[in-house]
Amino acid sequence: MHRPTAGRPESRGERKERTRRAILDAALELSGETSLVALSLRQVAKEVGIVPTAFYRHFDSIEALGVALVDESFVSLRAMLRDIRRGDPAFSDVVDRSITILVEHVHRQRSHFLFIARERAAGPPAVRDAIHHEIELCERELATDLARLPATDPWSAEDLRILSNLIVMAMVATAEAIMTAPPRPDAEKAIIETARAQLRMVLIGALNWQSRT
Amino acid sequence: MHRPTAGRPESRGERKERTRRAILDAALELSGETSLVALSLRQVAKEVGIVPTAFYRHFDSIEALGVALVDESFVSLRAMLRDIRRGDPAFSDVVDRSITILVEHVHRQRSHFLFIARERAAGPPAVRDAIHHEIELCERELATDLARLPATDPWSAEDLRILSNLIVMAMVATAEAIMTAPPRPDAEKAIIETARAQLRMVLIGALNWQSRT
DNA sequence: TGTACATCAGTGAACGCGCGTTCACTGATGTAC
DNA sequence: TGTACATCAGTGAACGCGCGTTCACTGATGTAC
Numbered sequence A, B: 001m002h003r004p005t006a007g008r009p010e011s012r013g014e015r016k017e018r019t020r021r022a023i024l025d026a027a028l029e030l031s032g033e034t035s036l037v038a039l040s041l042r043q044v045a046k047e048v049g050i051v052p053t054a055f056y057r058h059f060d061s062i063e064a065l066g067v068a069l070v071d072e073s074f075v076s077l078r079a080m081l082r083d084i085r086r087g088d089p090a091f092s093d094v095v096d097r098s099i100t101i102l103v104e105h106v107h108r109q110r111s112h113f114l115f116i117a118r119e120r121a122a123g124p125p126a127v128r129d130a131i132h133h134e135i136e137l138c139e140r141e142l143a144t145d146l147a148r149l150p151a152t153d154p155w156s157a158e159d160l161r162i163l164s165n166l167i168v169m170a171m172v173a174t175a176e177a178i179m180t181a182p183p184r185p186d187a188e189k190a191i192i193e194t195a196r197a198q199l200r201m202v203l204i205g206a207l208n209w210q211s212r213t
Numbered sequence C, D: 001t002g003t004a005c006a007t008c009a010g011t012g013a014a015c016g017c018g019c020g021t022t023c024a025c026t027g028a029t030g031t032a033c
Helices: A011-033 A039-046 A050-057 A060-087 A091-108 A110-122 A123-147 A156-182 A186-210 B011-031 B041-048 B050-056 B061-087 B091-109 B110-122 B125-148 B157-180 B185-211
Strands: none
Touching: A011 A050, A011 A060, A011 A110, A011 A186, A011 B011, A050 B061, A060 A091, A060 A110, A060 A123, A060 B011, A091 A110, A091 A123, A091 A156, A091 A186, A110 A123, A110 A156, A110 B110, A123 A156, A156 A186, A156 B157, A156 B185, A186 B157, A186 B185, B011 B041, B011 B050, B011 B061, B011 B110, B011 B185, B041 B050, B041 B061, B061 B110, B091 B157, B091 B185, B110 B125, B110 B157, B125 B157, B157 B185
């Protein structure tokens, strides 16, 4: 463990927190190679620069560490949702703005988004459940946002849920596509254009479908 | 290794093929617990009833085995697409029929669909790439099917691609939801109803969006 | 048909290695007086 | 302020275990003559 570069000595609590952070960062990076279920406590300890047994001072197991990483990753994701929600939800450019913000956040917090995409399907059970629960909360948040739009006044709660679910799954798929894509800017541009067209299709479909109920 | 229960002795080739099958089946089942990247050659050998070194008579590595499992899983998935494609693509009930067939196949070949959903995001690189390639082929197949519908006569290839991509991602998400859901029939029914509504939204949106281009 | 040889799926011992977890410990930080 | 004691993040040795891979092998099946 390194000492801080300057000045005032750390308190015991500060030092502990710093090690905890280093463990979370190391696990996020190392699990990116494969998956949490293939990550060993000893790899993490080695990367952090502590002895394997010191790991237990911070987490009971890799699975528990994984749950902590879910919490942390969804802080990033919620920050994105907040950005999207901010500003006028005028129908005309809401799609373009939302996708732009999505792309920005996926780049800025790439490892968090990769973590969610990966462990959502293949993580340890507790991690999978935690992620599904968080995604469900995001869907509900989106549903309440949609409910505020004048166009959705006559919609039932069920309709809002169905549309939210569809939009969220499209956004998850788009985020995955961006992260998987080759780093050439034209590849990303194509994905963004596709996502925009798809989101427009979905919204127009929802409005037309709704109006004939 | 067990001998066959009856009659004529196996040829060397038949026996080898039988062991290969047993390895594929064991790997599919065992990887279901976590993921291919956490599956060991020795676990597979033990489950099959051969000595670990005999594994190398059939595959170079777990990763190579994984690629073979991708091929096999997509045979199941293509069988589903063939079922969906068969029969009249009359617009009125194509959605309900397609989702019904999807659900049937997900139940019948549950382990293949689980494998694809899991390893798509978290498998070894060669496996991930193989899966993405296969999904892309499915999208193109769907695009050519859609192109045959009279309603899509004025559509560009790009439009067809965008719509196919959206439909496929919705189907993947629905399959995942079915497999993740608790085995209560009402939970599954809710997922099916949601998927139907979403697919209708998408189709109506596509038609309306297209008509104003 | 019988014989001699080739093939090769599966065996079994052995290797060095990284794994999670236990345990008793150290020594700096924190606290009570 | 100084002293005596408590706390606890991190240490280091040790354990038994499963790992992938090597190697020389066995013995049934297949083939050439």
